[in-house]
Amino acid sequence: MGKLAALLFDVDGTLADTERDGHRVAFNRAFADAGLDWEWSEGLYGELLAVTGGKERIRHYVGRFHQGFSPPGGCLDHFVAGLHAAKNRHYLRLLEEGAVPLREGIERLLRQARAEGIRLAIATTTSHENVTALLRHTLGPEAESWFEVIGAGDVVAAKKPASDIYEYVLARMRLSPGDCIAIEDSANGVRAARGAGLCTVITVNDYTRDDDFDGAALILDSVGEPARPFSVLAGDVRGATWLDTRVLESLIAG
Numbered sequence: 001m002g003k004l005a006a007l008l009f010d011v012d013g014t015l016a017d018t019e020r021d022g023h024r025v026a027f028n029r030a031f032a033d034a035g036l037d038w039e040w041s042e043g044l045y046g047e048l049l050a051v052t053g054g055k056e057r058i059r060h061y062v063g064r065f066h067q068g069f070s071p072p073g074g075c076l077d078h079f080v081a082g083l084h085a086a087k088n089r090h091y092l093r094l095l096e097e098g099a100v101p102l103r104e105g106i107e108r109l110l111r112q113a114r115a116e117g118i119r120l121a122i123a124t125t126t127s128h129e130n131v132t133a134l135l136r137h138t139l140g141p142e143a144e145s146w147f148e149v150i151g152a153g154d155v156v157a158a159k160k161p162a163s164d165i166y167e168y169v170l171a172r173m174r175l176s177p178g179d180c181i182a183i184e185d186s187a188n189g190v191r192a193a194r195g196a197g198l199c200t201v202i203t204v205n206d207y208t209r210d211d212d213f214d215g216a217a218l219i220l221d222s223v224g225e226p227a228r229p230f231s232v233l234a235g236d237v238r239g240a241t242w243l244d245t246r247v248l249e250s251l252i253a254g
Protein backbone atom coordinates (compact mmCIF):
# COMPACT_ATOMS: atom_id res chain seq x y z
CA MET A 1 0.00 0.00 0.00
CA GLY A 2 1.18 3.58 -0.56
CA LYS A 3 1.63 4.43 -4.23
CA LEU A 4 -1.56 5.08 -6.15
CA ALA A 5 -1.61 2.55 -9.01
CA ALA A 6 -5.04 3.11 -10.54
CA LEU A 7 -8.23 5.11 -10.50
CA LEU A 8 -11.45 3.19 -11.12
CA PHE A 9 -14.27 5.41 -12.31
CA ASP A 10 -18.00 4.92 -12.14
CA VAL A 11 -19.74 6.45 -15.18
CA ASP A 12 -23.37 7.46 -14.61
CA GLY A 13 -23.50 10.43 -12.27
CA THR A 14 -19.71 10.48 -11.80
CA LEU A 15 -18.08 11.15 -15.18
CA ALA A 16 -21.22 12.97 -16.31
CA ASP A 17 -24.76 13.73 -15.15
CA THR A 18 -26.08 11.11 -17.54
CA GLU A 19 -29.18 10.21 -15.57
CA ARG A 20 -31.52 13.23 -15.57
CA ASP A 21 -30.81 14.54 -19.08
CA GLY A 22 -29.66 11.32 -20.72
CA HIS A 23 -31.03 7.98 -19.57
CA ARG A 24 -34.26 9.41 -18.11
CA VAL A 25 -35.14 11.31 -21.28
CA ALA A 26 -34.27 8.26 -23.37
CA PHE A 27 -36.47 5.95 -21.25
CA ASN A 28 -39.41 8.34 -21.74
CA ARG A 29 -38.85 8.46 -25.52
CA ALA A 30 -38.78 4.66 -25.65
CA PHE A 31 -42.03 4.46 -23.65
CA ALA A 32 -43.69 6.93 -26.03
CA ASP A 33 -42.45 4.98 -29.08
CA ALA A 34 -44.07 1.86 -27.62
CA GLY A 35 -47.39 3.70 -27.18
CA LEU A 36 -47.15 3.66 -23.38
CA ASP A 37 -48.27 6.62 -21.29
CA TRP A 38 -45.47 5.99 -18.77
CA GLU A 39 -43.57 9.16 -17.90
CA TRP A 40 -40.59 9.24 -15.56
CA SER A 41 -40.45 12.72 -14.04
CA GLU A 42 -37.18 14.00 -12.58
CA GLY A 43 -38.51 13.27 -9.09
CA LEU A 44 -39.79 9.77 -9.80
CA TYR A 45 -36.56 8.91 -11.61
CA GLY A 46 -34.63 9.85 -8.45
CA GLU A 47 -36.58 7.17 -6.58
CA LEU A 48 -36.19 4.61 -9.35
CA LEU A 49 -32.41 5.08 -9.31
CA ALA A 50 -32.33 2.99 -6.14
CA VAL A 51 -32.55 0.07 -8.60
CA THR A 52 -29.40 -0.17 -10.72
CA GLY A 53 -29.58 -1.38 -14.31
CA GLY A 54 -32.05 -0.09 -16.87
CA LYS A 55 -33.82 -3.41 -17.49
CA GLU A 56 -34.05 -4.04 -13.75
CA ARG A 57 -35.39 -0.48 -13.26
CA ILE A 58 -38.19 -0.94 -15.82
CA ARG A 59 -39.19 -4.28 -14.28
CA HIS A 60 -39.23 -2.69 -10.82
CA TYR A 61 -41.39 0.21 -12.10
CA VAL A 62 -43.91 -2.15 -13.70
CA GLY A 63 -44.15 -4.19 -10.49
CA ARG A 64 -44.68 -1.07 -8.41
CA PHE A 65 -47.00 1.03 -10.59
CA HIS A 66 -48.55 -1.24 -13.25
CA GLN A 67 -49.11 -4.56 -11.58
CA GLY A 68 -51.83 -5.73 -13.94
CA PHE A 69 -49.80 -4.81 -17.05
CA SER A 70 -49.90 -7.44 -19.75
CA PRO A 71 -47.05 -6.95 -22.21
CA PRO A 72 -47.60 -7.21 -25.96
CA GLY A 73 -46.45 -10.70 -26.90
CA GLY A 74 -47.07 -11.98 -23.39
CA CYS A 75 -43.48 -12.17 -22.11
CA LEU A 76 -42.51 -9.31 -19.77
CA ASP A 77 -38.75 -10.00 -19.93
CA HIS A 78 -38.82 -9.92 -23.71
CA PHE A 79 -40.87 -6.71 -23.77
CA VAL A 80 -38.57 -5.04 -21.24
CA ALA A 81 -35.52 -6.05 -23.26
CA GLY A 82 -37.05 -4.39 -26.34
CA LEU A 83 -37.91 -1.22 -24.45
CA HIS A 84 -34.40 -1.08 -22.99
CA ALA A 85 -32.80 -1.51 -26.42
CA ALA A 86 -34.96 1.35 -27.73
CA LYS A 87 -33.97 3.46 -24.70
CA ASN A 88 -30.30 2.88 -25.47
CA ARG A 89 -30.78 3.95 -29.11
CA HIS A 90 -32.30 7.22 -27.88
CA TYR A 91 -29.53 7.57 -25.29
CA LEU A 92 -26.80 7.17 -27.91
CA ARG A 93 -28.50 9.80 -30.06
CA LEU A 94 -28.56 12.22 -27.11
CA LEU A 95 -24.84 11.66 -26.55
CA GLU A 96 -24.17 12.24 -30.23
CA GLU A 97 -26.05 15.55 -29.99
CA GLY A 98 -23.82 16.59 -27.07
CA ALA A 99 -26.69 16.63 -24.57
CA VAL A 100 -24.50 15.22 -21.78
CA PRO A 101 -21.18 16.97 -21.04
CA LEU A 102 -18.56 15.65 -18.59
CA ARG A 103 -18.77 16.91 -15.03
CA GLU A 104 -16.48 19.70 -13.99
CA GLY A 105 -12.86 18.71 -13.43
CA ILE A 106 -13.18 15.17 -14.79
CA GLU A 107 -11.16 15.75 -17.96
CA ARG A 108 -8.42 17.54 -16.01
CA LEU A 109 -8.16 14.70 -13.48
CA LEU A 110 -8.08 12.01 -16.19
CA ARG A 111 -5.36 13.85 -18.09
CA GLN A 112 -3.26 14.38 -14.96
CA ALA A 113 -3.54 10.71 -13.98
CA ARG A 114 -2.51 9.63 -17.47
CA ALA A 115 0.46 12.01 -17.51
CA GLU A 116 1.64 10.53 -14.20
CA GLY A 117 1.27 6.91 -15.30
CA ILE A 118 -1.67 6.19 -13.00
CA ARG A 119 -3.73 3.47 -14.66
CA LEU A 120 -7.40 4.10 -15.45
CA ALA A 121 -10.42 1.83 -15.60
CA ILE A 122 -14.20 1.96 -15.61
CA ALA A 123 -16.56 0.02 -13.31
CA THR A 124 -20.17 0.66 -14.25
CA THR A 125 -23.64 -0.79 -14.38
CA THR A 126 -24.42 0.56 -17.83
CA SER A 127 -23.33 -1.09 -21.09
CA HIS A 128 -19.92 -1.00 -22.77
CA GLU A 129 -21.44 0.75 -25.79
CA ASN A 130 -22.94 3.51 -23.64
CA VAL A 131 -19.57 4.09 -21.96
CA THR A 132 -17.52 4.25 -25.14
CA ALA A 133 -20.05 6.58 -26.78
CA LEU A 134 -19.91 8.96 -23.81
CA LEU A 135 -16.09 8.95 -23.90
CA ARG A 136 -16.00 9.48 -27.66
CA HIS A 137 -18.48 12.34 -27.69
CA THR A 138 -16.92 14.18 -24.75
CA LEU A 139 -13.19 13.45 -24.97
CA GLY A 140 -12.68 12.40 -28.59
CA PRO A 141 -12.12 9.21 -30.54
CA GLU A 142 -8.94 8.15 -28.67
CA ALA A 143 -10.42 8.34 -25.17
CA GLU A 144 -11.59 4.74 -24.98
CA SER A 145 -7.94 3.69 -25.14
CA TRP A 146 -7.16 5.72 -22.01
CA PHE A 147 -8.95 3.05 -19.97
CA GLU A 148 -7.19 -0.26 -19.56
CA VAL A 149 -10.37 -2.10 -18.58
CA ILE A 150 -13.98 -1.09 -19.15
CA GLY A 151 -15.98 -3.25 -16.74
CA ALA A 152 -19.58 -2.74 -17.82
CA GLY A 153 -23.12 -4.00 -17.38
CA ASP A 154 -23.87 -7.65 -17.78
CA VAL A 155 -20.26 -8.95 -17.70
CA VAL A 156 -20.90 -9.77 -14.05
CA ALA A 157 -23.85 -11.67 -12.60
CA ALA A 158 -24.77 -9.10 -9.94
CA LYS A 159 -24.83 -5.34 -10.55
CA LYS A 160 -23.99 -2.67 -7.95
CA PRO A 161 -24.44 -2.52 -4.99
CA ALA A 162 -22.79 -5.94 -5.35
CA SER A 163 -19.01 -5.60 -5.51
CA ASP A 164 -18.68 -7.93 -8.52
CA ILE A 165 -17.86 -5.28 -11.12
CA TYR A 166 -15.03 -3.82 -9.04
CA GLU A 167 -13.66 -7.30 -8.31
CA TYR A 168 -13.81 -8.07 -12.04
CA VAL A 169 -11.84 -4.90 -12.90
CA LEU A 170 -9.22 -5.45 -10.18
CA ALA A 171 -8.71 -9.05 -11.33
CA ARG A 172 -8.32 -8.01 -14.96
CA MET A 173 -5.75 -5.38 -13.94
CA ARG A 174 -4.02 -7.72 -11.47
CA LEU A 175 -4.17 -5.03 -8.81
CA SER A 176 -4.87 -5.07 -5.09
CA PRO A 177 -7.68 -2.83 -3.87
CA GLY A 178 -5.28 -1.12 -1.43
CA ASP A 179 -3.38 0.44 -4.35
CA CYS A 180 -6.45 1.88 -6.08
CA ILE A 181 -9.19 4.43 -5.54
CA ALA A 182 -12.78 4.28 -6.79
CA ILE A 183 -14.57 7.48 -7.77
CA GLU A 184 -18.33 7.15 -7.31
CA ASP A 185 -21.48 9.24 -6.89
CA SER A 186 -24.08 7.07 -5.14
CA ALA A 187 -24.89 4.84 -2.17
CA ASN A 188 -25.03 1.81 -4.47
CA GLY A 189 -21.63 2.80 -5.86
CA VAL A 190 -19.91 3.20 -2.51
CA ARG A 191 -21.31 -0.11 -1.31
CA ALA A 192 -19.97 -1.84 -4.41
CA ALA A 193 -16.53 -0.25 -4.16
CA ARG A 194 -16.19 -0.73 -0.39
CA GLY A 195 -17.35 -4.31 -0.80
CA ALA A 196 -14.33 -4.86 -3.04
CA GLY A 197 -12.07 -3.26 -0.40
CA LEU A 198 -11.52 0.01 -2.27
CA CYS A 199 -10.90 3.45 -0.81
CA THR A 200 -13.77 5.48 -2.26
CA VAL A 201 -14.17 9.14 -3.14
CA ILE A 202 -17.70 10.43 -3.71
CA THR A 203 -18.73 13.37 -5.86
CA VAL A 204 -22.41 13.89 -5.15
CA ASN A 205 -25.01 15.12 -7.63
CA ASP A 206 -28.59 16.31 -7.23
CA TYR A 207 -29.91 12.75 -7.21
CA THR A 208 -27.42 11.38 -4.67
CA ARG A 209 -26.69 14.33 -2.33
CA ASP A 210 -28.72 12.73 0.53
CA ASP A 211 -27.52 9.14 -0.02
CA ASP A 212 -25.82 7.16 2.73
CA PHE A 213 -22.10 7.22 1.93
CA ASP A 214 -20.97 5.19 4.91
CA GLY A 215 -17.35 4.12 4.43
CA ALA A 216 -16.38 6.79 1.88
CA ALA A 217 -12.96 8.38 2.44
CA LEU A 218 -14.02 11.72 1.00
CA ILE A 219 -17.32 13.26 -0.01
CA LEU A 220 -17.19 16.26 -2.35
CA ASP A 221 -19.74 18.18 -4.36
CA SER A 222 -17.54 17.80 -7.45
CA VAL A 223 -13.98 17.07 -8.54
CA GLY A 224 -13.58 20.84 -8.85
CA GLU A 225 -11.29 23.02 -10.92
CA PRO A 226 -8.63 25.57 -9.94
CA ALA A 227 -11.07 28.36 -10.85
CA ARG A 228 -14.13 26.56 -9.41
CA PRO A 229 -13.24 24.96 -6.07
CA PHE A 230 -15.11 21.97 -4.70
CA SER A 231 -17.00 21.93 -1.39
CA VAL A 232 -15.88 19.26 1.02
CA LEU A 233 -18.87 17.50 2.60
CA ALA A 234 -16.76 15.02 4.59
CA GLY A 235 -13.11 14.00 4.82
CA ASP A 236 -9.68 15.64 4.86
CA VAL A 237 -8.32 17.20 1.66
CA ARG A 238 -5.31 18.79 3.39
CA GLY A 239 -6.20 22.31 2.28
CA ALA A 240 -6.78 21.48 -1.40
CA THR A 241 -9.56 23.23 -3.31
CA TRP A 242 -9.78 20.81 -6.24
CA LEU A 243 -9.22 17.08 -6.55
CA ASP A 244 -5.89 16.03 -8.01
CA THR A 245 -3.63 12.98 -7.80
CA ARG A 246 -1.76 14.47 -4.83
CA VAL A 247 -4.95 14.56 -2.74
CA LEU A 248 -5.91 11.07 -3.93
CA GLU A 249 -2.46 9.68 -3.10
CA SER A 250 -2.69 11.09 0.42
CA LEU A 251 -5.87 9.06 0.98
CA ILE A 252 -4.17 5.71 0.50
CA ALA A 253 -0.77 6.70 1.89
CA GLY A 254 -2.58 7.25 5.21
Ligand code: XBP
Binding pocket: 010, 011, 012, 013, 019, 023, 051, 052, 053, 054, 055, 123, 124, 125, 126, 127, 130, 160, 186, 188, 189
Ligand atom coordinates in the same frame (compact mmCIF):
# COMPACT_ATOMS: atom_id res chain seq x y z
C1 XBP B 1 -25.98 3.40 -13.30
C2 XBP B 1 -27.22 2.68 -13.57
C3 XBP B 1 -27.62 2.43 -14.95
C4 XBP B 1 -28.09 3.65 -15.71
C5 XBP B 1 -28.76 3.25 -17.00
O1 XBP B 1 -25.48 3.02 -12.03
O2 XBP B 1 -27.88 2.24 -12.65
O3 XBP B 1 -28.66 1.50 -14.91
O4 XBP B 1 -29.04 4.34 -14.93
O5 XBP B 1 -27.95 2.41 -17.74
P1 XBP B 1 -23.93 3.22 -11.69
P2 XBP B 1 -28.52 1.06 -18.39
O6 XBP B 1 -23.61 4.67 -11.94
O7 XBP B 1 -23.83 2.91 -10.22
O8 XBP B 1 -23.14 2.27 -12.53
O9 XBP B 1 -29.88 1.36 -18.90
O10 XBP B 1 -27.53 0.75 -19.50
O11 XBP B 1 -28.52 0.04 -17.30
Ligand code: MG
Binding pocket: 010, 011, 012, 013, 014, 184, 185, 186, 189
Ligand atom coordinates in the same frame (compact mmCIF):
# COMPACT_ATOMS: atom_id res chain seq x y z
MG1 MG C 1 -23.15 6.25 -10.62
